[in-house]
Amino acid sequence: MRLLTAPTPNGWKVSIMIEELREAGYSFSDLEVKMVDLFKGEQFEPSFMDVCPNQKIPALTDNGFNIMESCAILQYLAEKYPSPLLPSELQAKFEVMQWVYWQAANVGPVFGNKLSYTRYMNDIEPAAKAHPLERFAKEAQRLMGVFSRHLEGRSYVCGEQFTIADVALYPWVRGWKWSKVPIPDFPYLEDWVDRVRARPGVGRGLGYGVPESEIDQWSESRKASVASTGGAMAATENLDRNPMSSAGKPSD
């Protein structure tokens, strides 16, 4: 099995999953982890695009089968390696899956956009950022309100059992200081972040591609390096990196 990843929220979902499955007794002795250098643009190289046509990490190859999209990879691993991370009974399973979909459709894109306008969009005037910043900040706040209300009386997303719904949500929510989404405004989120962080598998998963001393507290030089990587990736002109773009470009 080969994991193509990078030290980012979507990448950490899968590395946390692998380490949680190790906690559940699976060995992953054949696992090869390849760090993809997003700053150098390795996600646009043909060898990466053969595995992941969407040009974004993470991606996984398992016995010749390629799979992309972090949450699809979580479900694939959860079904291949049965454990309490994903119940098999239909309704219990979909109690988990609805939150996985909620993360993929809402928290990931909204936090990603909020983060881009907060930290990375240095090539545009502050006035041009004002509307998207307000929009994504308000939606991120609304989502965290939904999540906090749901967590009342629960240790994890689906009750007392840690599942792939927690795995999918945690890397984005833990980065609230970086994306400047003030989760301390909500009563149950910080406790959940601390509870998830305390799990040994989660700690090891967060260490993929990151020096141990920087797992919880980035150095100033790391912040600057992540900001410049993010800045290059978020730049609107770089959205055009599609081999078909000149042929397929819509006219205004």
Ligand SMILES: N[C@@H](CCC(=O)N[C@@H](CS)C(=O)NCC(=O)O)C(=O)O
């Ligand atoms: N929906 C995708 C999103 C993946 C994604 O946005 N990955 C980012 C890193 S967190 C990436 O590879 N960015 C590179 C780029 O945008 O060029 C997933 O969940 O896997």
